[in-house]
Amino acid sequence: MRFAALFLALLAAAGDPGERVVHVVARRFTYSPDVIELQLGVPVIIELTSADRDHGFSVPDLGIRIDVEPGKTARVRVVPEKLGTFDFHCDVFCGSGHEEMAGRIMVSAPVASGGNSGH
């Protein structure tokens, strides 16, 4: 099975108003930022825009794949369910340098809040 069920990913998910949003800009041949740090079990909206042309955002190990097109905002909601590092890359050929257009999602253990745990 290509897409391991490590994350819950909902395309164009609105999420809760208080959820963290990570903005990522894709342009030939980089993502900014190219390292996305998440915490286990903490929902995040990854919001992607393109600064130049069509790109893709693919995280095969997490079953995430979305088009990133100029003039549009692509959103994907993720709830990390496993610790580790997961590579992402552009899977829409965008020119000489396309092969280097990549980054990684790093999932770490949640930081203890030290306050109200909600219980």
Added chain:
Amino acid sequence: MGSRTRREFLQIAGVGGVVFASGLLEACSRLGGRPDPRPGMADDFYFVQLSDTHWGYKGPANPEATVELPRAVELVNALPQVPDFVVFTGDLTHTTDDDQERRRRMGQVREHLARLRVPTLRLMAGEHDASLDRGAAFQEFFGPLRYSFDHKGVHFIVLDNVSDPKGILGDAQIDWLSRDLKPRPKDAPIVVFTHRPLFDLKPDWDWTTADGTRAIDVLHAWRHVTVFYGHIHQEHHHQTDHIAHHAARSLMFPLPAPGSQPNRAPLPWDPAHPGKGLGLRDVDTDPRQPAYELREIPLARES
């Protein structure tokens, strides 16, 4: 001439390379000495696979970038027997944003390939040739992006998984594949040429075809299917059930084995062994088994 006889002849002639028997059980049996059930061998033939020249590439992965394609042409022309055809499994050129430059590179590749002394040349695109303009320039210079042909009892199919920049085959092509195969007997020898692997070799390096499993599902109903592809710049062999998939080396720079390093950056140039990791292959084909024997021909040379 039978393939074993030709191979023996090549050995006598000193044409080097690693011999690899395809994963097909029939081929292994034959190499093991099983008698040919249909003697005569008149229809055996061989073809040559070239791949990934990336003509126009400039970079540290190959500081002698203009050497490899002419050298490959020389090697093919020096083979003791003329192959029935040469197939080029994509990325003839390195991509460029400049449409004029793309056409200039394709014109230069065409000039080099015209020096091949072979009866037939079968060309297909890679993403560097075709993804930025959806194959417009490639078709002007080299013809259609997908097609099929028959040769001495083998049905060959060229699939295009590159002209869509998302690296997919698409519904229309899957339908075309189904229609193309439909009249063929289920035991017919089928050979497929693609640029990208149809299976998920390493999806996080984009070494896959997003809808490739759909093509594999269609092909699965035929009992003798073999796929030859490029894209990953190295020899690689894989089975999806009874379907064998064979990747060829590049003629420009080698890429790392899947997952062997953090990214898919080219392997560093070795000045002591120019051309190391580069090469072409020939494929002995016995349509009646069917069976294929692969022979890798290196481009490496001493500096």
